Amino acid sequence: MLRKNILLYFLYIVSSIILLFGLGYTKNWENKDIIVGFIFLGCYIFGTKYRFTSIILLVTFSVLSFYFPTGIIYGKPTEAILISLIQTNKLEVIGYLMAIKYEIFLSVLFIIIQFLIYQITKKEKNKFKYFTIFAFIFLYIVSLFGISVNHHGINRNAFLKNSIDSWKVIRKQKEEQRINLGDSSAIKIDGKIDNNDDTEIRVVIIGESVRRDYMSVYGYPNNTTPFLNSAKGIFIDGLVSAGPNTQLSLTRTLFKAIPTENKIHWGINVVSLANKAGYETYWISNQGANGWGDDVFYNLSKLATQNKFLKAGDFNSGNNDDEEMLPILEKIINSNAKEKVIFMHMIGSHEPVCSRIGNFTPNFKLHNEAGCYAATIEKLDLFIEKITKILKGKKYKLMYFSDHGLSVEKTEVFHNNNIVEEYEVPLFYLDSDIKEQIHIKKKISGLNLLDIFSSFINIKSNVTDSNYNFHQASKITDNSDPIIYWDEYRPFSTIQKKQPPIKDIQSNIIGDTVKLENNYKFSKECVSYVDSVDVAFPLNKEVYKIYGWAAADKDKKPLDEAIGVFIMKNNQIYFIQGDKQARNGVRDHFNISPGERDDYGIVSFVDKKYVDSIKNTYLGYKDQYNQYHICIRNNQF
Template sequence: MEKKKVLLLYILYLVSTIILLFGLGYIKNWDNKNIIVGLMFFFCYVLSSKFKYTLLILLISFSILSFYFPTGIIYGKPTEAILGSLLQTNKLEAIGYLMVIKYKILVMILFICIQILIYLTAKNSKYKFNYFYFLIFLFLYVTSLFGISINHHRLNEDAFLKNLITSSKIIHRQKIEQRMSLGDSSNIKIESIIDNNDDTQVRVVIIGEAVRKDYMSVYGYPHTTTPFLNSAKGIFIDGLVSAGPNTQLSLTRTLFRADPSENIIHWGINIVSLANKAGYKTYWISNQGANGWGDDVFFNLSKLATQNKFLKTGDFESGNNDDEEMLPIFKNIINSNANNKVIFIHMMGSHEPVCSRVGNYKPSFKIYNEAGCYVATIEKLDLFIKKITEILKDKKYKLMYFSDHGLSVEKTTIFHDNDLYEEYQVPLFYLDSESKEQIHIKKKLSGLNLLDIYSTFINIKTNVTDHKYSFQLASELADNIDPIIYWEKYKHLSTIQKRQPPVIDIETNITKEILELKNNYTFTDQCISYVDYVKIAFPANPQIYKIVGWAASTKEKEPVNGIVGSFIVNKSKVIFIKGDAESRSGVREHFNMPKDTNSNYGIVSFLDKKYINDNKENIYVGYRDKSNHYYICSKPYN
């Protein structure tokens, strides 16, 4: 029996070691030296089994480390970019992140269960305390997590906690640098005005959110998503590559001067300070948060403007304000006396959750899925820009628009995917009240050069920007064939290989099989169920409803087997709506089931409004078995 226990422990040690290397990001950036790290983890387990307290140390510390697993599996070992994105991104981007990692959480749960099993299996082993073994354990434990320096030679240079601490220090230093130098524009020198005859009264910079250019018909999307922009007079550049895959990483290297060679950001050189230095009145209008996890730097930037106005007084999700609410504020600024002004507008745009961005807007098509919501937000953006130009119609104006990054867009989910090529493909265009034609320029440009384009947009040459970058001269620029981006570190766009074409069939109904049943159904108490809610699935399409519930077998308390779905039971007929199983860990915990068991208790169905009535009691969930018989689960919880 003792031999079997030892064999089981060694198998668990090996499995845990592999999961540690996988979850902490060593596999993602594999180096043969990491074999030594794996051996250190393994022998930490072996030696820990000799002492109860060392077993407890590993149980607690390794279980805590496992919370990094979902991130490590996707992105690798911690760097300031990864840690900064986790700590500084806004809360809605965090929701998008959770959508990406949801299945990786199972690895974390499995690992913690294994650690508990190791502790329970080994804790009763009887060994005499041995200082030599304990010191070896301590050396391996510290070296595996923190690394160690001997005669100025480091062992395990990329130790997980060492990287974590180093990255945290870098982020802390950046915050101090930002706070100290954001308002210091002493390094900016205005060398000259580019065009002395430029009598533009208003310049508008619109910072878009989460917009991919391949969903805009002005850039070739087959559905007419940008009817106004399709014929607008100006310059449309096809080829801008965002500096980073999320708001924080992109805009800190777009709105500020970034130096990739030194990996530093010159906070004092930014879009507001440049305009202030040139003598413009500056205004910042935002539909994003005035404070919060990742909004601080942009809120602080806005305070450099002559005036700033945030629709939300709290953080990013402290309200669900529509971008159109910025229009009256914009109009008031336009009607004020000063003409020589630069107005910055920071939109919510197409930020996830995308369907909530549609609001009361009525798109030109019916929305049946998440991709449809995304396309609707592009239509809504086009209308927003049209309304901006209508407010400006009596002024001589110049307007530039760009987006911070794109998103991964699928029919059922929309989220951030930092390894997706299209995440970096964003629109850049320029409208001018004096323009007579629409010009398209296919030119690859780095988002790191957007500050240069902006400086010529506000008609100045400076010592900190390159005046050869301008909308008017864009066709003469050499193609930046492989632009630099920032994710984890500065690297070239060519390192991003994953591709995703835009969703074209946006009007494909997400509803599945709907059948009227005859006699091939049974009300059964062999399974129990609960209907959580029945509501409109997409705000812009009140015809599509969503039914969410769960079901479990009565005896085993496990998810039901078969084709799951919802049932609408009326006196005269029973209708089955085919659905999808969904993970519901809360239901599993309710039944006290082990964490490593199947948690697909959830059942989600979509259907047309005509099938819905106000009586929730008539709606059930259940399943269809292999013989095409339908089972309607009882509802003791309703």
């Protein structure tokens, strides 16, 4: 009985700590949050006395655990986080899930613990006591909703309270969009900037997930932009995107945002400005036409004279290439002689990046994810070149910018709102009359792109600043610390982690392969798990990616030695050296403190000829004496 009680209280404490960690309390820790930990603990102590309250705890807290991956990375639920989860387009949801797949293990571990607690306590028959029931109800409500008396609160950041409040804000925003998106009455056109401007066609290309530092026209050492390298135009080196994902960025780029009021004027937007100025407007998109994240841009497109979405529904309704927008563009250009503004919304470099390459063949062989990302930039360059060929013979202006960047690693490309390069994006302008390439190195906020757009379409208005002009870019005030939006408006300087671009994109990342003789053994000193054995890159079927994790069996710590993959094939064993990766989900699985190392992950890139099946694939290490240790499998993880 004593052992049982000790085990139960241990599980109560572990569960309470995991709840604090998983629901985001530790991300922005306040000392008073320790009270929340005791509230969770109290829920377990009182709630497991009776079977029906145990079931309530099991169901409720297990459901809460689905938020853990987000809470670990971003913190307690806020409007911005919920918008990113439910209002971003579905492609970004997939990218997000790819980035958090290892944090999901904490949710799995937590649910297992909840079932264990329930199994231990369900057979107990405690005498019914009103005090116990009332104590549980009180603590349960406070744990989820918090409590406030005379402006003094306990657990003010309770999960459901924050979620409900944030949801109300989102719903209000959606209603404001619906009511105000088509109301352009606040816009007054004050005339033209240049009365001699006789441009026929103006094209605005909205890029997707492109980092400026991967474009050779901005200095990247690999030739990813052969056309743009010599294109005549104005290139701004310093645009800082308004947000780290499509929804947060473009709602503050294509619409008028007022940071001081935390407000977006939906009726003041790029399409309405062009309409008011008398242009025919067109919207061509290779992104989804419906869904929470897509609908605001779809509704914006309906303000245009014509709109065309390659995908009839959401992104699942087709796997279209950006180049499929080009025949539509050509048809619009040749439809009549009226002055036009044409918006083109690309799928661009959106993750999974290797899937964005399609039939395009880059000028280098793909051996890693960073190479795939660079290939999408080269594909973008060709896309823009083809547009200029379509526009040849016309008086045109072309403006390109990207909504945000991505975190780019050799083995993974994903969203990471905490790196500087996620926000550093390209902005450039091509003109049929420009005779040279001009580079302007100035920081400009994405919040000012609406101003730049108004100058691009040659108008002055009461809602934009005509000083933001490509042709006067050298006179634009250098914004040393632009404002960005992530959970709130904040200075860009609050993002400090940097990630230099990967330059050796052509390097072969296949690990050294060693044919073993008698210098190996199956070891019980370490445990491992192989997650997957798959083709690494769509355009290079000769390279396979083997992924998993390994840990020392005794203390459950990551391996310190040279790690890698063992493949058994044709009665022979091969060792392919690999690289370590963070796997904090594995660390949490073993109940190791969050402050400890989490580099359990092992990834090896293998020549196809060595690949057999996952059942003949193992993980392990080579020790300092050149002895190879094949770790036993952990099939329960």
